[in-house]
Structures are given as structure tokens and as C-alpha cells.
Amino acid sequence: MTDQPNLSARRFRRNALASVAAAALVAGGAVGAEFLQPATPAHAQALPRTPIEAPEHPPGSFANIVDKVKPGVVSVKVKLDDTAEADDDGQGQGQGRGLQNVPPQLREFFKRFGQGGQGGGPNGTVPGTPQRQGQRGAVGSGFIISADGYVVTNNHVVDHAKTVQVTLEDNRTLDAKVIGKDSKTDIALLKIKDGGPYPYVQFGKAAPRVGDWVVAIGNPFGLGGTVTAGIVSARGRDIGAGPYDDFLQIDAPINKGNSGGPTFNVNGEVVGVNTAIASPSGGSVGLAFAIPAETVQAVVEQLRTDGKVARGYLGVQVQPVTQDIAEGLGLDKPKGALVDHAESGTPAAKAGLKSGDVIESVNGTPVGDAKELSRKIAGLKPGAKVEVAYLRGGKSDTATITLGALPTEGGQVASRGSDASDGQPRLGLSLAPASEAGLSDEGVVVMEVDPDGPAAAKGIEQGDVILDVAGQSVTKPSEVAERIRSAEASGRKAVLMRIKSQKGVTRFVAVSLSKNAG
Structure with a gap:
């Protein structure tokens, strides 16, 4: 008779407790070239010129869906230029590579939640493959969105790229170029240099609901064509990555190298782009974050036509309306975005908005909080006219505002946190x-x-x-x-x-x- 089951149970409990101190890392960290050695087939199969379509009614398994959409998913291999930043943690080769290629706005989130991480490099990140012969590279994922070879991936996968290659399901490796990047949403658009045609996937027509099944396909640790499944665990996650955070949280297992890969719904439509994971050990613990398809589509459209993203500019600094601030304003519940300051000469100031106003809606759509206002304004183009409803001194009013262009530095809606009331009577x-x-x-x-x-x-x-x-x-x-x-x-x-x-x-x-x- 043995007590091994009890030992296993204790180990399981320890591991479960350790997972509470989750560190976050980008899914598409550096992976050595030896993980990806594609062989080009002697005779490439003719590829369809029409978009990939999944069955109208999903089957009992995901196999039919995967068969349909998998040809549209690619592995992205990048050689970085000499301007790429050194290891964030200062460790030697082969250690702490989990933060390579992480955009600056994401690093703070990773460090903040990385304390106490179990295993891997500092802050709970995963040790990656060491640099070899001075070559700096990264491997991520992506997906084709048109027959002529446009590919969506994460900005942090191709940032500082000297050369970019994509590997298709049939093992062909093709050169690609970066058409445009957007660091604020971490989206990049590539174009395969060979004209195609290529199989491609389509974006979803509706946002997924919490509890919906999803399938993720990507290139974790350089193992291309890997399929995982799970559900949408939450929506609207703000992980502190940037001013427009609105992540889907999914529990489909995601790891390093999945960055830029698609998350599909059961209709075979892309509903998100996998970007980051939370993990104490570097492996998936069922906490993954994907950029919603609606955000990706808006960014990709501008990158394809202009090579950059132009965002609307209102010209206000705002903060959330908390419960105690709502009480101070005489509101029945916390809602809207409280204007701290309207910058002189900006569209907001010209329209008469001022400190103390609470912005309640934009073009008739309610504004839940400061972050939501930021996303709404940024989602509109410069020159667009918007109707802003606001509350001032307990009275409602509206203003029609022509948006400016978001400056390169700074932002039109600088969202800041506010203090929580402690309920004490004296100011001190x-x-x-x-x-x-x-x-x-x-x-x-x-x-x-x-x-x-x-x-x-x-x-x-x-x-x-x-x-x-x-x-x-x-x-x-x-x-x-x-x-x-x-x-x-x-x-x-x-x-x-x-x-x-x-x-x-x-x-x-x-x-x-x-x-x-x-």
C-alpha cells in the first residue's frame, strides 16, 4: 500500500495555490529557429480564391471547423534589427526571455502581476531559447485575411523587424513585408510578397458572448498548426496594456508563440487576436487575452489604406465616476466620464466643455466610463462630427463637436484613476x-x-x-x-x-x- 495519491494531491494543491500569483507575459516571445524547419513541397497544391467558410451548423467536435480554417493560419518568423531592446531583465542568454518584444505599455502590467511567479525567469516569465551566433529573432502567429496575402499579427511580434517570413500550412515559407503597425492596439498588418492566391479567413459578424466556445490556432513554441479550444471567460478586460484596452479573456490554452494568432467562433469566424497570457510558470493556466475582432478590423482597414492609424481627438482629460464622486455630483449611480480639464484650443474647449462636466453619451450611445469614452473617440476619424451629451450642475446638455486628429504624443482622453472614499468625516x-x-x-x-x-x-x-x-x-x-x-x-x-x-x-x-x- 502506498500514499502516492496523497502526495499527488498535495502537489496539486500547492500548484493550484501557486497559480494565484499569476505573472503576465506576451504569448509571442522569442523562439529559436530550430523550432521551425519547414520543407517546401515539390508541387504546391492549388489554393482557393474564395474565403474559407465553415459548416452552417457546428458538429459535435471541432474537427470540421479546424479543417476549414487551418489553411488560413500562418506562422510568423522575424529577424530583429539592431535597434531592438536588450533583455528587459538584464539576464544572460537563455534566461528571462519572456519579456523580449513586449511593447512598453504592456511591460508594466507584466511586472505588476509578475511578483511571486513560480519558475521561469524573473517576474515569473519563461526562459526562452538563447540567442545563437548573434542572430536575434522571434516567432509568432498570424492569419491571412485576403486572397492576395494580407496577414494580421501582433505589433510586438514584428516590432523592429529586419525581415519577416510566414509559413503556410503546406510548409511553404514566403517573404512578407510590414504594411503598417499600431502600438496602441498591438496590431500589425503584413503582406506576402508573392501575389497568391491564398486561403483566407473572415472576421466574425457579431461579438462573442461570455460562455461561447472558441478555438485558437497558432504557433506555440514554434510548433505550428497547434489547435486548442475553450470558452470566452470574460469581456472588456482592462489589463493596463494601453489606452484602448477591451480584451476578451479566453481559457483556450495559449503559450509563447501564439501571439498574433486567431481565435475562432464555432462558425469559423475570427473573433479575436491572441496577445497575452497570465502565468506563474510560463505555461498556460487558462488566462489568455485576445483583442476583439471589431477593434482589429477598424485598425486593419486604416493600415491597409494609409499604413498608419489616425484617431479622433476630443481634447479632454477625464477620470472615472466612482460611487463617491457620483454622490458628490448628485448622480443616482456611477456612470459616464468626468472631465478634469479641457485643453485650450481643442475641439472640446471650442464646443464649451469644461472641468466638472460628466460626458454621458457619444452619438446617442451611452458612455459607461472614462476608458469607454477613450475607445469611442479613438474609433472615429479626424473630421468626424459627434454629438456629445453631458451633465453640468445637474442639468443635461449636448454639444456637436468636430473631432481633431490625435497628436502623436499624448492622448485626447488621458484616463486617470480616482481615489476611493474611505468614509472618514474630517479632511485632516x-x-x-x-x-x-x-x-x-x-x-x-x-x-x-x-x-x-x-x-x-x-x-x-x-x-x-x-x-x-x-x-x-x-x-x-x-x-x-x-x-x-x-x-x-x-x-x-x-x-x-x-x-x-x-x-x-x-x-x-x-x-x-x-x-x-x-
Whole structure:
């Protein structure tokens, strides 16, 4: 008799607990060339000129779907130029390669969730294949979207590419060129130099629902043509990768090398592009993130015609409307995007939008939060006219705005997090007129902050300037107290203050009220 089953059970529990400390890495890390040695067939089979179509009714297995769509999926092999960044973790060859080719906006997410990762390189990333003879390369995935050979993949797969090749299901390896890249959504468009025709797949006509079956096909660890299946676990995931995060979360196993590959629905339509995974050990734990097809299509359309993406520009800085901010504004629930500041001379400022407005909808479509506003505006082209509905002082209004072009640096909607209310009654501040401190003619400067008070918990610091309270400007400490008492008398549960930091950045902070607040 043996206790091996109990040992196995204990190991399983340890592994399960370890998976809680998930690190994130891009699925398409560096993989050595030895993983991919395609052989070109003597006689290439004639390829269809029509789009691949799956059966109208999916079968009991995924085999028929895979047979139909697999010819449209390719492996992407890249040789990087000399400007590609060195290993992020500073390790020697063969260690910590999990962060190679990761775009800067994704690295913070990976590092933040990588602490305590089990196995692999630093921050829970997977050790990759060592560089060989000074050659720097990466292998990812992609899929063909037209008979003449346009291929979609991730930007981080082909970023800093010196040369790009794609390998088809029939083992032909063909040269390709980068038509355009978009780092903000991590999408790139390639074109196979040989004119084709090639088998291709189509984008889905409708967004998938949570719980829908999906099939992922790609090139994990250089093993092309790998098929996995799972379900859509969640929608609208914001992993901190960029300003337009709206990821699908799927549990189909995804690994390094799957980056840029497609996720299909049961109709054989592309519903997402696999981009990142969360993993404590480098292997799949059922947490994968895919860019929704609707986002990909909009980006690809511009890349194909212009080689770049032009985004609409509103010209506001916004932050989320949290529960306590909603109470401070007298809203029944948190919704919309709160305007911190409308940049001078921008479309928003010209239309009359100003600090304290809550943007509720764009072209009649409700805006759930600041991120959603960012995506909506960015999804429109410069010159487009939009109708923006907003709330000001408890009253609704609308403005028709002609969007500008998003500047190369910065953004039209700089979304910032806001402080959560701690429910404490006192501000814990010592105040003085900003004019007496020689700072400006407006506002009240924070002279001291009680480290145990609610204001400190909100991130208010010495030197910050309170510009207005409850929507009214203040120049004296007594006016701050008066505004707070008025808000309390009107039945508000919180009071909203606009704060200017020493760096010149403004934000709104909601402070909870009680009878002895002051």
C-alpha cells in the first residue's frame, strides 16, 4: 500500500495555490529557429480564391471547423534589427526571455502581476531559447485575411523587424513585408510578397458572448498548426496594456508563440487576436487575452489604406465616476466620464466643455466610463462630427463637436484613476490662501496634511491647491468649510473638490461627509 495519491494531491494543491500569483507575459516571445524547419513541397497544391467558410451548423467536435480554417493560419518568423531592446531583465542568454518584444505599455502590467511567479525567469516569465551566433529573432502567429496575402499579427511580434517570413500550412515559407503597425492596439498588418492566391479567413459578424466556445490556432513554441479550444471567460478586460484596452479573456490554452494568432467562433469566424497570457510558470493556466475582432478590423482597414492609424481627438482629460464622486455630483449611480480639464484650443474647449462636466453619451450611445469614452473617440476619424451629451450642475446638455486628429504624443482622453472614499468625516488639512503663499491668485493651498486623515488617504499632498469645492471656486479656507457645510445641508453624501498638484495636473477628489465634517 502506498500514499502516492496523497502526495499527488498535495502537489496539486500547492500548484493550484501557486497559480494565484499569476505573472503576465506576451504569448509571442522569442523562439529559436530550430523550432521551425519547414520543407517546401515539390508541387504546391492549388489554393482557393474564395474565403474559407465553415459548416452552417457546428458538429459535435471541432474537427470540421479546424479543417476549414487551418489553411488560413500562418506562422510568423522575424529577424530583429539592431535597434531592438536588450533583455528587459538584464539576464544572460537563455534566461528571462519572456519579456523580449513586449511593447512598453504592456511591460508594466507584466511586472505588476509578475511578483511571486513560480519558475521561469524573473517576474515569473519563461526562459526562452538563447540567442545563437548573434542572430536575434522571434516567432509568432498570424492569419491571412485576403486572397492576395494580407496577414494580421501582433505589433510586438514584428516590432523592429529586419525581415519577416510566414509559413503556410503546406510548409511553404514566403517573404512578407510590414504594411503598417499600431502600438496602441498591438496590431500589425503584413503582406506576402508573392501575389497568391491564398486561403483566407473572415472576421466574425457579431461579438462573442461570455460562455461561447472558441478555438485558437497558432504557433506555440514554434510548433505550428497547434489547435486548442475553450470558452470566452470574460469581456472588456482592462489589463493596463494601453489606452484602448477591451480584451476578451479566453481559457483556450495559449503559450509563447501564439501571439498574433486567431481565435475562432464555432462558425469559423475570427473573433479575436491572441496577445497575452497570465502565468506563474510560463505555461498556460487558462488566462489568455485576445483583442476583439471589431477593434482589429477598424485598425486593419486604416493600415491597409494609409499604413498608419489616425484617431479622433476630443481634447479632454477625464477620470472615472466612482460611487463617491457620483454622490458628490448628485448622480443616482456611477456612470459616464468626468472631465478634469479641457485643453485650450481643442475641439472640446471650442464646443464649451469644461472641468466638472460628466460626458454621458457619444452619438446617442451611452458612455459607461472614462476608458469607454477613450475607445469611442479613438474609433472615429479626424473630421468626424459627434454629438456629445453631458451633465453640468445637474442639468443635461449636448454639444456637436468636430473631432481633431490625435497628436502623436499624448492622448485626447488621458484616463486617470480616482481615489476611493474611505468614509472618514474630517479632511485632516491645514489650509491657506494660495495668493498668500505666492502660488497663484486662485485656490487654497494645502499647508499640512494629517497622515492619518481622509485627505491623505485620498492622495492629497502638501503643496496641492484646492481650486473649487462642490463646483464653486474657492480662495479662502473659510470658503472651503462653507462649501462643505452647504453640500452637507443639501443631503449630499460626499463633496467633490478639484485639486491641482505641484506638477500642474488637476484631478477631482470626492470626500465623504458627516455631521462633523469640516
